[in-house]
Amino acid sequence: QKEVEQNSGPLSVPEGAIASLNCTYSDRVSQSFFWYRQYSGKSPELIMSIYSNGDKEDGRFTAQLNKASQYVSLLIRDSQPSDSATYLCDVTAFTKAAGNKLTFGGGTRVLVKP
């Protein structure tokens, strides 16, 4: 079992709809959670970071974290064709004993159709 799991997609959504992406992780020590967007041929760029349980909203994006169930999700409201990209979930743990442990999911490809 991978440490961080994402559905590879593609997740196809019509323009204007909500895209819902999920990420599950296995390490209960995980403390920091990030969503990155990566366009084809480009580097990943940060969209959202979340550190505590609950929802965090930034514009059309909402990250949701549930540490008890070990999942983090990303909602994209009013999806636009420019949102078509691969979305990477990054789960990071840092403890003095474990050092810096970080794991990326395989990414979910999102296609927004006009």
Place this chain on the structure above:
Amino acid sequence: DVKVTQSSRYLVKRTGEKVFLECVQDMDHENMFWYRQDPGLGLRLIYFSYDVKMKEKGDIPEGYSVSREKKERFSLILESASTNQTSMYLCASSSPGYEQYFGPGTRLTVT
């Protein structure tokens, strides 16, 4: 503005050559990372460094080594390049526990 730069965008090398990929960050970050990214395989960690002269193996360190002599610079070394090391190489930096900032990537082709 945050910046991570990589020495080359495109590189073509021959099998058996020694290859150096360099990464520089200007954010005074403690952590630096080297990844490779291949279609269908996602982002895979090769090595990371959490301090000058300190390094940790990632998921796929075989065939690679790294060097971090200064805080801002992290080098990836392919001692003897092979065709299966043809890939996109991404460097990143971060403060511990915080988001990573990625460089533009180096597309390496080994022929």
